[in-house]
Amino acid sequence: MTDRLVIGSGSLAHTIVDSLADRPGTVRVLTDDEQYARTIRGDVDVQMGDPTEQRALELAGPVDIVAIADESAAVNRAVGNVIRDVFPDAYVIIYADDEQAQRTDEQSEPLTAVADSVLDPNAAVASHLLERIGQSGQRAQQLLDVMRDIESLAVVTHDNPDPDAIASGVALTRLAQLAGCDGTVCYYGDITHQENRAFVNLLDIEMTHLDTPDAIAAFDGVALVDHSRPGVNDQLPETTQVDIVIDHHPPRAPVDARFVDLRSDVGATSTLLVDYFERFGLEFDESVATALLFGIRVDTRAFTREVSQADFEAAATLVPEADLGTLERIETPSVSLSTLDIIASAIDNRHREGSVLLSCVGEIGERDALAQAADRILNLDGVTVSVVYGIMDGTIYISARSRGSDVDLGETLRTAFDQIGSAGGHVDMAGAQIPLGLLETVDREDRSLNDIVEAVVADRLLEAFEGRTARKPSTYRSESDIDHAFFKPDETVQPPEERARSETASAEVTDAQSGDEQDTEE
Numbered sequence: 001m002t003d004r005l006v007i008g009s010g011s012l013a014h015t016i017v018d019s020l021a022d023r024p025g026t027v028r029v030l031t032d033d034e035q036y037a038r039t040i041r042g043d044v045d046v047q048m049g050d051p052t053e054q055r056a057l058e059l060a061g062p063v064d065i066v067a068i069a070d071e072s073a074a075v076n077r078a079v080g081n082v083i084r085d086v087f088p089d090a091y092v093i094i095y096a097d098d099e100q101a102q103r104t105d106e107q108s109e110p111l112t113a114v115a116d117s118v119l120d121p122n123a124a125v126a127s128h129l130l131e132r133i134g135q136s137g138q139r140a141q142q143l144l145d146v147m148r149d150i151e152s153l154a155v156v157t158h159d160n161p162d163p164d165a166i167a168s169g170v171a172l173t174r175l176a177q178l179a180g181c182d183g184t185v186c187y188y189g190d191i192t193h194q195e196n197r198a199f200v201n202l203l204d205i206e207m208t209h210l211d212t213p214d215a216i217a218a219f220d221g222v223a224l225v226d227h228s229r230p231g232v233n234d235q236l237p238e239t240t241q242v243d244i245v246i247d248h249h250p251p252r253a254p255v256d257a258r259f260v261d262l263r264s265d266v267g268a269t270s271t272l273l274v275d276y277f278e279r280f281g282l283e284f285d286e287s288v289a290t291a292l293l294f295g296i297r298v299d300t301r302a303f304t305r306e307v308s309q310a311d312f313e314a315a316a317t318l319v320p321e322a323d324l325g326t327l328e329r330i331e332t333p334s335v336s337l338s339t340l341d342i343i344a345s346a347i348d349n350r351h352r353e354g355s356v357l358l359s360c361v362g363e364i365g366e367r368d369a370l371a372q373a374a375d376r377i378l379n380l381d382g383v384t385v386s387v388v389y390g391i392m393d394g395t396i397y398i399s400a401r402s403r404g405s406d407v408d409l410g411e412t413l414r415t416a417f418d419q420i421g422s423a424g425g426h427v428d429m430a431g432a433q434i435p436l437g438l439l440e441t442v443d444r445e446d447r448s449l450n451d452i453v454e455a456v457v458a459d460r461l462l463e464a465f466e467g468r469t470a471r472k473p474s475t476y477r478s479e480s481d482i483d484h485a486f487f488k489p490d491e492t493v494q495p496p497e498e499r500a501r502s503e504t505a506s507a508e509v510t511d512a513q514s515g516d517e518q519d520t521e522e
Contacts, residue, residue: 002026005063005090007051007079008070009033012095016067017044030060052078057086068094068115080115093117139261140279146243146259147179150221153243156210158226158233159189160367163199164268165226167295168246170205171273171288172225178280184219186210188235193368194339198330199294203287213237226269228255228262246272248299267303267311270295274314289321294330305428339369346373346388353462355384355405360454364390370399371431378403385409385465389457391436396453398432400425407465416464 002025006016009031017040020027028045031037037046049056051068052075066087068079073096080094094115147153155172157165166185173183185207191197200207213235216222223244224230228251231238242257248271250264263272270292277284284292296315300307303315345361352358357377364370370388378386384405389398398417400409410425413432417423421434434457 002065003063004028004065004067005030005060007031007057007060007066007068008072008075009036010069010071012071013067013069014039016069018042028060028063030056051075052082054082054086057082061087063087063090065091066093068092070095083115091116093119095119140276143175143244143259143261143276144179144280147176147181147221150176150179150181150243152219153181153183153221153223154186154208154216154219155183155223155225156216156234156236157185157187159187159235161187161189161191161196161226162298163196163291164270164295164299166196166200166205166207167288167291168225168269168273169207170291171270171277172223172244172246174282174288175273175276175280178282181221183223184208186216192366193372194335195330196368199291202326202330203291205287205291210235216240224257228260229253248272265308265310267305267307268296268299270299271308271311271314274317275310278317284318284321286321286323289318290323290326293318293322294327297327305426336366338365339372342366342369342390343373343376346377350377350380351458352383353458355382356387356462356465357383357385358387358458358461359389360450360457361388361390362450364392364397367392367397370397371401374399374401387461389453391449391453394436396421396432396434396436396457398423398434398457400430400432402428412464413461415467416460420460 004020004025005028006013006020007030013029013031014036017027017029026045027043028047029037029040030047030049030051032048032050034048037048040046047056047060049059051057051070057079066083068076068083070076070079076094076096080092080096083090083092092115094117096118153173153176155169155176157169161169165187169185173185176183185205186209187207188210191200199205210216214237216236221243222230222236222240223246224234224242225246226248227233228245228247228249229238230236230240230242243259245255245257245260245262246269247262248264248266248269249262251262255262261272266272274292274296293315296311296318297303300311303311342361342364346359349361350357350359357380359373359377361370361373367390370390374386374388377383377388378401380386385400385402385407387398387400389396391397398413400413402409405428408427409430410423410427413423413425413430417432417434421432423430423432425431
């Protein structure tokens with residue numbers, strides 16, 4: 001446990017005490033201002049005394065961290081002159097400008113010699129102002145201006161939204177209220193993964209399901225979160241006029257909107273929304289804080305994948321406001337029988353080629369289950385890459401995972417399937433979609449459908465792995481005429497607009513938690 005001592009009175013000391021009150025450890029205050037002492041609330045030990053006197057400091061200890069933050073620079077300097085005699089091992093922070101910090105009196109040494117950190121108020125104010133009048137401040141104001149022109153805003157997530165997309169959508173609707181705009185979180189597809197359903201239900205998140213592409217016409221404005229182009233990872237018409245785009249994935253094509261914020265140096269779109277809340281000075285209610293924290297946690301895979309300093313800082317901001325008990329309930333949901341059946345099928349139908357484990361599970365009813373199955377079989381001994389694939393609604397869906405492998409899964413799947421479908425993802429998480437085309441005519445009860453799908457998918461994938469590793473050629477192969485004849489998309493089977501989405505949409509709409517598999521192709 002950390003013991004902290006705040007010395008002084010005034011607005012700065014008060015701000016420091018308030019910010020520390022909810023953190024683990026103890027907080028003590030030493031001040032000679034009785035009126036200031038009465039304003040302190042919470043579980044804070046307030047001690048009256050002259051902080052420049054050594055005896056008063058000794059009575060306030062022992063402590064691990066000392067913040068000297070009185071309104072008077074002379075008081076801060078006087079305390080600094082004796083602080084090391086009382087707390088030689090404590091971490092000392094003194095609030096003083098550079099001139100005061102460097103000044104040497106006959107009976108004292110410079111504050112820079114006794115303090116571990118000296119905070120210059122002039123530099124702090126300048127930094128605060130620059131941050132708000134610079135690019136970041138302008139961006140926040142531009143977002144507000146755009147929302148003020150809109151009465152009803154559809155905040156559209158990508159298809160089958162994950163927690164980061166949902167949380168970002170909810171947070172943006174809160175920002176819209178600030179501008180007098182009525183925002184609604186909208187989505188196409190389904191929310192099938194157990195954790196995602198628990199996430200929406202336990203936090204009582206209101207979302208509108210869009211059944212048709214033209215349903216968006218009921219709104220005055222459109223915002224996209226966690227993806228950046230209409231018709232890619234959503235079912236909006238490609239010609240949809242977009243007002244706002246906020247995303248953390250680097251685009252693969254120009255993004256056209258009145259306001260665009262694409263920052264790929266963070267691990268989650270939720271992190272960007274936390275930034276906006278702080279810039280507008282908005283408080284996080286418990287539901288929004290919990291949603292955003294879970295969104296960041298999921299998209300960074302518990303802060304282990306593509307995480308940035310901004311993600312950690314955003315999470316630290318959210319933790320005091322979030323309902324951690326609800327988060328725990330979200331992360332331990334019940335599992336549906338159909339998901340267990342698919343995981344069981346993946347185990348039963350596994351085929352191993354070196355350290356690569358492949359499994360065709362046939363017809364599926366839940367795409368999210370493929371990702372869960374791929375995660376599960378990746379834990380088998382000696383396996384570094386797992387690939388699980390199944391058939392649903394005329395499309396082959398593929399989910400891949402890796403650990404400790406030197407192969408980039410996203411690039412490998414693109415190499416294998418981009419010519420006959422769409423693919424993409426990250427180094428350790430990727431997916432693909434392949435329209436069945438002429439195989440739509442094959443009898444679903446006929447085992448030959450699974451046999452052909454299994455042979456072609458495995459053949460293409462292993463060839464792609466062979467090109468990126470020193471593996472020997474696989475014996476698990478299929479005839480090339482089957483490959484081209486059966487997997488070339490057939491426009492008489494699949495409508496052109498649907499085929500276009502399949503070819504341009506990103507990798508996998510099946511991922512359980514993180515929508516990154518589907519977003520990276522943008």
